[in-house]
Amino acid sequence: MNKDAHIVTSFDNDLxxxxxxxxEMAGLVEAQVNDxxxxxxxxxxxxxxxxxxxxxxxxxxxxxIGDMAIRILVQRQPMAQDLRAVVVALKMVSNxxxxxxxxxxxAKRASVVxxxxxxxxxxxxxxxMSEIVQDMIRGVVDSYVARDKDMADHWRHKDEDVDLIHNxxxxxLLTYMMENPRNITSCMHLLFIAKNFERMGDHxxxxxxxxxxxxxxxxPDDDRAKSDLTSSITxxxxx
Amino acid sequence: MNKDAHIVTSFDNDLxxxxxxxxEMAGLVEAQVNDxxxxxxxxxxxxxxxxxxxxxxxxxxxxxIGDMAIRILVQRQPMAQDLRAVVVALKMVSNxxxxxxxxxxxAKRASVVxxxxxxxxxxxxxxxMSEIVQDMIRGVVDSYVARDKDMADHWRHKDEDVDLIHNxxxxxLLTYMMENPRNITSCMHLLFIAKNFERMGDHxxxxxxxxxxxxxxxxPDDDRAKSDLTSSITxxxxx
Numbered sequence: 001m002n003k004d005a006h007i008v009t010s011f012d013n014d015l016x017x018x019x020x021x022x023x024e025m026a027g028l029v030e031a032q033v034n035d036x037x038x039x040x041x042x043x044x045x046x047x048x049x050x051x052x053x054x055x056x057x058x059x060x061x062x063x064x065i066g067d068m069a070i071r072i073l074v075q076r077q078p079m080a081q082d083l084r085a086v087v088v089a090l091k092m093v094s095n096x097x098x099x100x101x102x103x104x105x106x107a108k109r110a111s112v113v114x115x116x117x118x119x120x121x122x123x124x125x126x127x128x129m130s131e132i133v134q135d136m137i138r139g140v141v142d143s144y145v146a147r148d149k150d151m152a153d154h155w156r157h158k159d160e161d162v163d164l165i166h167n168x169x170x171x172x173l174l175t176y177m178m179e180n181p182r183n184i185t186s187c188m189h190l191l192f193i194a195k196n197f198e199r200m201g202d203h204x205x206x207x208x209x210x211x212x213x214x215x216x217x218x219x220p221d222d223d224r225a226k227s228d229l230t231s232s233i234t235x236x237x238x239x
Numbered sequence: 240m241n242k243d244a245h246i247v248t249s250f251d252n253d254l255x256x257x258x259x260x261x262x263e264m265a266g267l268v269e270a271q272v273n274d275x276x277x278x279x280x281x282x283x284x285x286x287x288x289x290x291x292x293x294x295x296x297x298x299x300x301x302x303x304i305g306d307m308a309i310r311i312l313v314q315r316q317p318m319a320q321d322l323r324a325v326v327v328a329l330k331m332v333s334n335x336x337x338x339x340x341x342x343x344x345x346a347k348r349a350s351v352v353x354x355x356x357x358x359x360x361x362x363x364x365x366x367x368m369s370e371i372v373q374d375m376i377r378g379v380v381d382s383y384v385a386r387d388k389d390m391a392d393h394w395r396h397k398d399e400d401v402d403l404i405h406n407x408x409x410x411x412l413l414t415y416m417m418e419n420p421r422n423i424t425s426c427m428h429l430l431f432i433a434k435n436f437e438r439m440g441d442h443x444x445x446x447x448x449x450x451x452x453x454x455x456x457x458x459p460d461d462d463r464a465k466s467d468l469t470s471s472i473t474x475x476x477x478x
Contacts, residue, residue: 070326073312087309094333174427178420184413191427192434192470219320229346231431 011076016066016125018089021144022096026063026141028054029096030134032103033200039110041123042117048107052164065093080092081147081214084177088214092144095203095210099137102196103202108190119176122190125169129197132162136204149215156220158210162201163228169194170230198228244354250315257307257328258384261335264300267293268335269373271342272439276369277434278349280362287346297339299400304332320386320453329356331383334442338376341435341442348428358415358422361429364408368436371401374444379450388454395447395459401423401440404469408433411468 032051039047069090072078078086136155143151172189173194212220271290278286310331311317317325375394382390412433413427451459 067324070312070322073309074316074322077313077316081311083309087305090329091333105470112471145438174423177416177423177427181417181420184416184423188413188416188427188430191469231344231428232351 010080011072014068014072014076015085018065018072018086019070021024021061021065022089022092023095023141023145025058025065025093025136028061029060029100029103030137031128032058032100032107033134036103036106036110037127039107039124040113041108045111048111051104055100055104058097062093062097066090069207072180080125081217084214084217085147088144088210091210092141092207094139095207098202099133099203102200106193106196109193113186113193119190120172121208122169122173125165125172125193126190126193126197129162129165129169130203132165133197133200133204135210136162137203140204140208143208144211147215149209149212152211152215155222156205156212159201159205160197161196166194166198167229177192184228189195195230198230250317250321253311253315254321254324257304257311257325260304261328261331261428262380262384264297264304264332264335265376266342267297267300268336268339268342269376271339271346271375272369272373275342275345276366279352279365282349283460287372289352289434290343290346294339294343296426301332301336305329314349320456323453323456324331324386327383327449330449331337331380331446334446335376338372338439338442341439341450345435348432348436348438351430352432358425359411361408361412364404364411365375365429365432365436368401368408368440370405370432371397372402372436372439372443375401375440375447379443379447382447383453386450386454389449390452391450391454395444395451398440405417405433405437408470416417434469437469 014152016169032054033049035051038044039051041195072086073083136158137159142147143155170191176183177187180212209219212218241311271293272285274290277283278290299398308325311325312322373395378394378397382394384390410432415422416426449456451457
């Protein structure tokens with residue numbers, strides 16, 4: 001076996017290990033996104049604790065994968081797509097960690113919102129957002145492992161659905177608040193919860209863009225339509 | 240000049256360049272944090288455009304610094320504190336970029352909020368949050384350049400002030416909403432604006448922790464007291 005072949009194999013093994021850890025991390029985060037909605041709908045407060053525990057493991061994995069990626073860069077000095085694969089792994093884990101953080105934040109609020117009355121179909125709408133985000137996470141991580149740019153692009157565009165649902169829910173919740181001041185506290189927390197899912201979608205989109213970059217060497221050049229309009233929504237009392 | 244000395248010098252030069260770019264980026268972000276409040280208070284909508292423009296440069300700098308850091312890792316194979324300095328630069332720019340993003344988000348909402356009536360002293364309170372965040376950004380970036388762990392720790396703890404102001408403002412705004420439904424839309428946007436500053440404080444804290452790690456080789460072990468309590472705040476109509 002010549003020296004080059006040896007180096008290539010070691011690099012491949014290293015990268016395989018990174019991939020395995022990224023998959024473990026993504027699986028945990030996806031479960032958190034699922035569980036935080038269960039906290040909300042089923043008033044399952046034990047699950048809030050379990051999400052916190054899983055968050056510790058997610059943080060550990062972020063550090064572990066980060067350290068490993070840096071070690072690979074320094075020791076193996078990869079080039080071209082191999083180099084990008086390591087750099088992208090670094091960025092993926094930072095985005096995944098953040099998605100987990102948002103899930104933890106939703107779970108924390110759930111313990112307040114469950115004490116309050118459910119409003120219209122807002123819980124179902126939030127479930128729907130969560131399902132799309134979970135599909136997106138699974139999809140972009142699969143596209144990373146498969147090094148499939150088109151698959152990454154497909155999931156990147158799914159974020160528009162999350163944004164559209166978010167816009168509608170935002171308006172709906174503002175209306176409930178105006179109808180009855182007793183709804184205000186619940187709605188506030190629901191608005192922040194919905195915003196958390198919208199941000200999860202954004203971070204998953206970031207990962208998809210990174211996978212696109214990893215495979216092609218360039219970020220996608222079609223600026224994805226910005227569909228989150230809630231920062232400019234006003235609801236008129238007389239409308 | 241021996242080979243080792245040459246390598247050290249090149250590395251130092253590279254790191255100096257990274258530092259200079261990080262300082263430029265931090266300066267731009269600090270200005271964005273300042274300007275987004277001016278958008279809000281002075282109804283200066285031209286400034287919203289200027290923040291967007293500056294955001295493009297911030298994104299460019301993030302990419303530039305990121306590419307440079309990776310190149311240094313691969314080419315110079317730094318060790319110990321030198322290695323950490325490069326890795327920390329990578330994480331710093333990702334946090335700085337995010338702070339800029341939050342400032343942009345505040346500026347976007349400002350164009351809505353300015354059409355609406357100011358509420359109590361909420362504008363002044365938000366100015367105060369912004370000033371502390373700006374001080375923190377300047378402080379942690381100085382501590383990075385000075386490689387000063389104690390300075391980093393000092394600024395890390397300042398985030399508690401941001402969180403306390405945020406908690407108080409959160410309650411105040413909920414009260415305004417309950418008093419008069421006509422306040423609801425403004426308050427909603429102000430709540431999201433306040434939340435954005437609270438997140439900026441968190442990201443600056445992340446940078447401070449990274450500087451601590453760069454200098455000492457370990458993250459701070461005192462888990463900073465979590466002072467953001469807004470996710471569990473409920474305001475009772477009858478209280």
